[in-house]
Amino acid sequence: MTEESQSIDGESRSRLSRWRLVLGGNEADGIATGDGHRVELSAADARRDAALEELYGEPTKGRGGLGASSPRVARWLGDIRGYFPSSVVQVMQADAMDRLGLRQLLLEPEMLRTVQPDIGLVSTLVGLGRVIPEHSRETARSVIRQVTKELEERLRAKTIQAVSGALNRSARTRRPRYRDIDWNRTIAANLKNYQPEYRTVVPEKLLGHARRSSEIQRDIILCVDQSGSMAESVVYSSVFGAVLGSLRSVSTRLVVFDTEVVDLTDDLDDPVDVLFGVQLGGGTDINRALAYCQDQITKPAETILLLISDLYEGGVAEEMLRRAAAIVGRGTTMIALLALSDSGHPSFDSDHAAALAGIGVPAFACTPDLFPDMMAAAIERRDVSEWAASQDIVIHHEP
Structure with missing residues (x-):
């Protein structure tokens, strides 16, 4: 086979691969090469095929939807950006709005009672941000606000306690000014230097807090x-x-x-x-x-x-x-x-x-x-x- 015919054959296979992506990967698609062999997808095309199947394939139990599958939907939204150009991604996002029930959810706020807003749903809404209709954005904001408020309430106390405690500890110094000496910690650290005859502790090291200009x-x-x-x-x-x-x-x-x-x-x-x-x-x-x-x-x-x-x-x-x-x-x-x-x-x-x-x-x-x-x-x-x-x-x- 000449180099030119190999090139043409490669172009033909690429064209057939695109048709297979369009028609789906089931046996019924009938896409085959001239010698009767079915077109095998490359690893990259196989990932694209899987992403397309998630959205456009026949509905199956557990596929799509917004409940427990929300984290998977969020991952899928991330995946398609790596597999397709931005123009195609926007079309798929718009289709996902309908096929996942998001458009109805956002247009009919009462539907929120049937869906538990969680981090997966918020991630999905953030991923679809550009295609959420303007008149639905306030509903999307209310969902996001509910979840982020709950997350902030759960994480705020521990974060403030951990950060504030670390800042206090990091500000301690062994060379404090007299007014900044922490006498309780200093005495405890120097008990081994207690002088019975003088009934006092001779501090070998002073512990306190450094003064900061800001x-x-x-x-x-x-x-x-x-x-x-x-x-x-x-x-x-x-x-x-x-x-x-x-x-x-x-x-x-x-x-x-x-x-x-x-x-x-x-x-x-x-x-x-x-x-x-x-x-x-x-x-x-x-x-x-x-x-x-x-x-x-x-x-x-x-x-x-x-x-x-x-x-x-x-x-x-x-x-x-x-x-x-x-x-x-x-x-x-x-x-x-x-x-x-x-x-x-x-x-x-x-x-x-x-x-x-x-x-x-x-x-x-x-x-x-x-x-x-x-x-x-x-x-x-x-x-x-x-x-x-x-x-x-x-x-x-x-x-």
């Missing part, structure tokens, strides 16, 4: 990947951002990105506004986001940068790693959270996770319930990798 003790930057697969992490990040933003002792900045970077710090007091400011997309430029965050760091040693991303970099990976190394090199505490969710093991770029670990950026997934303790460890400048290991969290090491 109420702000730490700068926290949440840098959140808003690619479609990160929907649940975006929801939890908005909630934690609101809680941290309410603390006077820390300065909190929320930055979201795909191929563009958006600073949502001004909306931190309302997670609903944050989530409606998010536009989940398919591309990712982590390097560009880190460049923006790097410009916001004015006190490196007092700053904690949380990169919440699956690390699938669409930009220049080498430049991303160089920039992360520069940030850490200046004394900033940087952590890569591969996911901030309850959804189990995330999909992520293991090579980039290992490379970040090699330059001093621990990379692991974290559940919302563990997030406050992780923040406490970072604020106290403890080894965050050791903390994660103590929680039986899988940490990704350098190659």
Whole structure:
């Protein structure tokens, strides 16, 4: 066979593969090559076929719907952004509004009584944000507000307690001014130096709190990947951002990105506004986001940068790693959270996770319930990798 005929044959197979994707992968589609063999899909086309089947295939028990399947729907919304161009994604999202019952749900608010709003439903609504009709947005906002309020109530007390306690502990010093000495702790630490003849304790070390010229003790930057697969992490990040933003002792900045970077710090007091400011997309430029965050760091040693991303970099990976190394090199505490969710093991770029670990950026997934303790460890400048290991969290090491 000549090179030209091989090329034509390849083009024919590609055309037949597209027809098979259109007609479906069942035996009845009848798509075959000239020699009678059925067209086999490539691995990439097989994933596209599965995504199409989820939406357009014959209804089966457990497929679609909004109840317990919401997390799967949210993942599907993330998947299609990686498999299809944006013009096709918008068509599929619009079709999903009808086929999943979302349009009816949002147009008839009384239907909310039949669906339990949860993190999966919110993730779905965030993923469909661009195609939700304008006249339905208020209903969508009410659903999101209900869920984020419940999440904030559940997580607020533990977060404030953990962060405030860590700030107090980190402010302690062994060289306090006289008025800042903590006498109870100082006496307890020096009891071995009690002098019976003088009936007194001779303090070998003084314990107290350092005076600060400002109420702000730490700068926290949440840098959140808003690619479609990160929907649940975006929801939890908005909630934690609101809680941290309410603390006077820390300065909190929320930055979201795909191929563009958006600073949502001004909306931190309302997670609903944050989530409606998010536009989940398919591309990712982590390097560009880190460049923006790097410009916001004015006190490196007092700053904690949380990169919440699956690390699938669409930009220049080498430049991303160089920039992360520069940030850490200046004394900033940087952590890569591969996911901030309850959804189990995330999909992520293991090579980039290992490379970040090699330059001093621990990379692991974290559940919302563990997030406050992780923040406490970072604020106290403890080894965050050791903390994660103590929680039986899988940490990704350098190659």
